Amino acid sequence: MAYILEVRRLSKRFGALRAVEDLSFTVRKGTISALIGPNGSGKSTTFNLITGHLKPDAGEILFEGHHLEGLPAEAVARLGIARTFQTPQVFSHLTVLENVLLAVYQHLRPGRLSALLRTPSFFRKEKGAREEALYWLERFFLADEAARRASELPLGKLRYLELARALALRPKLLLLDEAASGLDPREKEDLARILSQLPREGLTLFWVEHDLNLLMELAEEVIVLDQGRKIAQGPPAEIQKDPRVIQVYLGEE
Numbered sequence: 001m002a003y004i005l006e007v008r009r010l011s012k013r014f015g016a017l018r019a020v021e022d023l024s025f026t027v028r029k030g031t032i033s034a035l036i037g038p039n040g041s042g043k044s045t046t047f048n049l050i051t052g053h054l055k056p057d058a059g060e061i062l063f064e065g066h067h068l069e070g071l072p073a074e075a076v077a078r079l080g081i082a083r084t085f086q087t088p089q090v091f092s093h094l095t096v097l098e099n100v101l102l103a104v105y106q107h108l109r110p111g112r113l114s115a116l117l118r119t120p121s122f123f124r125k126e127k128g129a130r131e132e133a134l135y136w137l138e139r140f141f142l143a144d145e146a147a148r149r150a151s152e153l154p155l156g157k158l159r160y161l162e163l164a165r166a167l168a169l170r171p172k173l174l175l176l177d178e179a180a181s182g183l184d185p186r187e188k189e190d191l192a193r194i195l196s197q198l199p200r201e202g203l204t205l206f207w208v209e210h211d212l213n214l215l216m217e218l219a220e221e222v223i224v225l226d227q228g229r230k231i232a233q234g235p236p237a238e239i240q241k242d243p244r245v246i247q248v249y250l251g252e253e
């Protein structure tokens, strides 16, 4: 199947406000695809509809052929969709390592009985979980912070932690809501390098981002929203030249 995600005629209103209106698009498997648009154009709402954090008023969302509309967030997550939030959401009272460990446990659940009896298989799984969590911390340069409380991290590292945690869930599709926002240039460069490796590891990324330069380098396909509607979809080089897109972005400034 070429498309991992297909959205058809999706709509969501908040009162009289049409946050997402008759929106259709596809995301190809194994790509980095991007969703852009001015403030308030419906990007986060689209994500919330996909992940089951909001229920659509109309339309269909297909993930590997499964209908997602109407499913609760936990069910969507179990199918293999993870996300990060515009405002990072981590367990702030837990350590950095514990945050990622919790995600690893979601798929490495030690059997109830073996946990109770503390069998060798329980301890093997425990060790495996720690190693896997540390692997993700290392990939995001967080190994030295493993024992710190998440609440002590500066924004850049918090975004990295949220990403490490999302990836530790071993999703097939990862939705990133402004993963680069608030990062310094060095952190952005590191982020770009790490994210660009993920499609080769079988992941598909769908990325909301305001830093268009970053997307021009990394994204294969860009979908542009304006007032809840799609106004363009295509490779970054084409999108950059699209008169409607230019108008929307110039209008914003």
Ligand SMILES: Nc1ncnc2c1ncn2[C@@H]1O[C@H](COP(=O)(O)OP(=O)(O)OP(=O)(O)O)[C@@H](O)[C@H]1O
Residues within 6 Å of the ligand: 014, 017, 019, 037, 038, 039, 040, 041, 042, 043, 044, 045, 046, 086
């Ligand atoms: N839960 C909600 N209740 C009411 N209105 C909402 C809700 N969530 C979003 N909106 C409104 O819907 C519109 C789309 O919001 P959304 O957060 O999807 O935009 P966005 O493209 O993510 O913007 P930004 O770039 O600022 O993050 C906005 O006008 C917003 O105020």
Ligand SMILES: [Mg+2]
Residues within 6 Å of the ligand: 043, 044, 045, 086
């Ligand atoms: Mg948003």
